[in-house]
Structure formats: C-alpha cells, structure tokens
Amino acid sequence: MDRREMAADLLEKMQTLRRAGPQKQINEALRGEAFALHFIADHDGGVLPGEISREMAVSSARIAKALNALEHKGLITRQINPKDRRQVLVSVTPEGKALEETHRQAVLSEAVKLLDLLGDRDAREYLRITGRLVEITQEFICNK
Numbered sequence: 071m072d073r074r075e076m077a078a079d080l081l082e083k084m085q086t087l088r089r090a091g092p093q094k095q096i097n098e099a100l101r102g103e104a105f106a107l108h109f110i111a112d113h114d115g116g117v118l119p120g121e122i123s124r125e126m127a128v129s130s131a132r133i134a135k136a137l138n139a140l141e142h143k144g145l146i147t148r149q150i151n152p153k154d155r156r157q158v159l160v161s162v163t164p165e166g167k168a169l170e171e172t173h174r175q176a177v178l179s180e181a182v183k184l185l186d187l188l189g190d191r192d193a194r195e196y197l198r199i200t201g202r203l204v205e206i207t208q209e210f211i212c213n214k
Contacts, residue, residue, distance in 0.1 A: 104173060106136045107162065110146055111170040116159030118151075145169060 071079070109125055110117050123133045137160060140146040145166030151157035162170065185193040 103136050103140055106133065107140060107145060107166055107170045108174065110140075110160055111162045111167055116149075116151075116161040118157055119160060122160070140166070 105126060106122050109122055113121075119130065119133050119137060122137075123130050126133070137146065137148070141148060145163055147161050147163055148158050149161070151159045185196075188196060
C-alpha cells in the first residue's frame, strides 16, 4: 500500500470515527458553544472575544453568535473591561461553570471508555502517535 492509498484509508477511518458515539461527543466538545464555554471557564478573570476566536480559529461573527446564545442561556456575562473601556470581557456565570464541569466530566468519561476499549498497550500507542502528530503540526505551523 503506497502513501496515497494509506492517506485515503486514514481519511475514511477518521470520517467513520468522527461519527462514532464516544468520539462524536468528544468532537462536539471541541467546537461551538461547548468549547467557548470551556475556554471562558478556564479563564477566571474573563476573556476577550478575540481570544476565543483565535483559539477556535473561527470568525469573530461566529464567536459573537455563540456568545449571544450562551448569554441568552444565562451561562456567561459580558462587561466592560475596567482597564480598557473599549474592550468587553466575557466571564462564566456560576450556572455556566456548573454546566461546563458536568460536560467536562461526561466527555472525560467518554474518553476513558475509548481508551479502555483500546486496552493499555494500544491506548499508550495511540497517545504516543497523537502526541507525535501534535509535534509535527506545531513544527509545520511555526515554520510556515
């Protein structure tokens, strides 16, 4: 099997995996409102919408839409930055923090299930290879 065939096989398997139960829940946690809420909760003093946009690699309009939805649900608040009145800081509410923690634990449980299904040896190998892919990707981005 040449690299092109391997790449096609990899893409097909990644697509199938993306739609699978536990992996689907993990993927959903890494984007959209769930990711934004997680990011905001990890920054206790508040975060700028632009920081969320950069971290998620999405447009400011998309972040504004997600923040509007989160604020409407009572999960975040927005207030003027006292250090720079031109900026708006986004903070998580107690309800948002509780929901984010519940969601984080559910996603962590799904990840544990996947690793359990792999078994110790394959789980360690999967983490090693994933870590290597992260290193290669970061090197690629830095050298661009």
